[in-house]
Amino acid sequence: MINMYNKLLRSFFNYEHEEKTKTSILEGKFANLEELTDTYLHELISIPISCFVEYIVQNCKREPIMAADVFQFSDIKDATTNICQVVCTQGNPGLCFQDIGHMLLDDNISRSHTAFNKYGENHIKTAEALGLAFRTGKRQYYLSSTGLCFCKLANDLRSKLLTRLVLRNKLIAQLVLAAANGPFELETFLYDLSESTYLRRRTNIKYIISMLLDSLEYDFSFMANNIIL
Numbered sequence: 001m002i003n004m005y006n007k008l009l010r011s012f013f014n015y016e017h018e019e020k021t022k023t024s025i026l027e028g029k030f031a032n033l034e035e036l037t038d039t040y041l042h043e044l045i046s047i048p049i050s051c052f053v054e055y056i057v058q059n060c061k062r063e064p065i066m067a068a069d070v071f072q073f074s075d076i077k078d079a080t081t082n083i084c085q086v087v088c089t090q091g092n093p094g095l096c097f098q099d100i101g102h103m104l105l106d107d108n109i110s111r112s113h114t115a116f117n118k119y120g121e122n123h124i125k126t127a128e129a130l131g132l133a134f135r136t137g138k139r140q141y142y143l144s145s146t147g148l149c150f151c152k153l154a155n156d157l158r159s160k161l162l163t164r165l166v167l168r169n170k171l172i173a174q175l176v177l178a179a180a181n182g183p184f185e186l187e188t189f190l191y192d193l194s195e196s197t198y199l200r201r202r203t204n205i206k207y208i209i210s211m212l213l214d215s216l217e218y219d220f221s222f223m224a225n226n227i228i229l
Contacts, residue, residue, distance in 0.1 A: 005047045009055045012044060013168055018131055021145035025092065026136070034152075037145040041153070045160045049218035052167045056176045065190050067197050069171050071129060071204040072122045076211075078104050079126035080162060083133070084151035087143050094140035097121040130165045163215050166208060175209075179226040186229050202229065 011017065017040050024033050073079045086103040087095065095103075098113070101120030105111065124141045127133040132147035146165075153161060166172050178184055186205065187198055206229060212220040 005051050006055075008043060008047065009051060010059075012164075013055065013059070013173075015131060015168075018134065018144040018146055022134060025142055025145065025148075033145055034149060037149045038152075041146065041149055041161055042157075044164055045157055047164075049163065049167075049215065052164055053176060053180075053218065056167065056173050057180050060173050060177050062177065063170065063174060064192050065171055065174060066192050067194075067201075069129075070190070070193065070197075070201040071126050071171070071208060072201060073126045073204060074119065074122065076126075076207065079123040080130065080132065081151050081158065083123055083127050084143060084147050087133075088148060088151060092143050092148065094136065094138075094142050095120075095124075096140060097124065100124050100141065129169055129171075130162075131168065132165070160217065163212065163217065166211065171205070172208060172212075175205075175223065175227060179223045183226040183228060186227055205229075 017037070021033060021037065024030065075082075082104060083100065086106075087100075090103070097117045097120035099120065100123065101116030101118070103120075104123060105116060105119055124133055127143075127147065128135060128141070132144055132150055133141050134144050135141050150158060150161065167176065175189075178189060186202070187195075190198055193201070209220075209223055209227065212218075213224055
């Protein structure tokens, strides 16, 4: 079945749509962008999850995972739906960590500059890792074309798309590839991470794996069975 979707899957895993639409976003040229992206995302959602897993197993090669490749977030919703909503509301102007932290933590609670900065950094970097955002050389972050349309999808479609975005992520694709070949210890697999970094990030990795296990579209139990946390 994967053969009939191979071209679209290859484009997806290479982030081709997001790359092609960056210039339009930076120049504020949104004519037809949302319509084209919405069509593209619905096509992705229509592809069975089994094809994404099969594509990873057949096409991905083992790569070392660095600390920068590992998610660090406090609330996955703040790194996905919420960040897309608040940045869309502002017109996707190009934001720094501090801006994003204040927008996400808009609860009138007093926090330090560092706290807002770190919260913004962690959540926009997670959004970037999922293809929902991108960074310019000026360290400004913008929603990608996928990010602009993400929060406008119905809840069920957004959930299905998120599963596919998670599978495209370098870390998760590497975990799927390794788990498909048998059991392994996660800490050993992430050998480039210091022990302290591993312990800090492990909770986020477990959370993402649990998201996959909760999927009604595919049985990801092979990951739970083969990844020794």
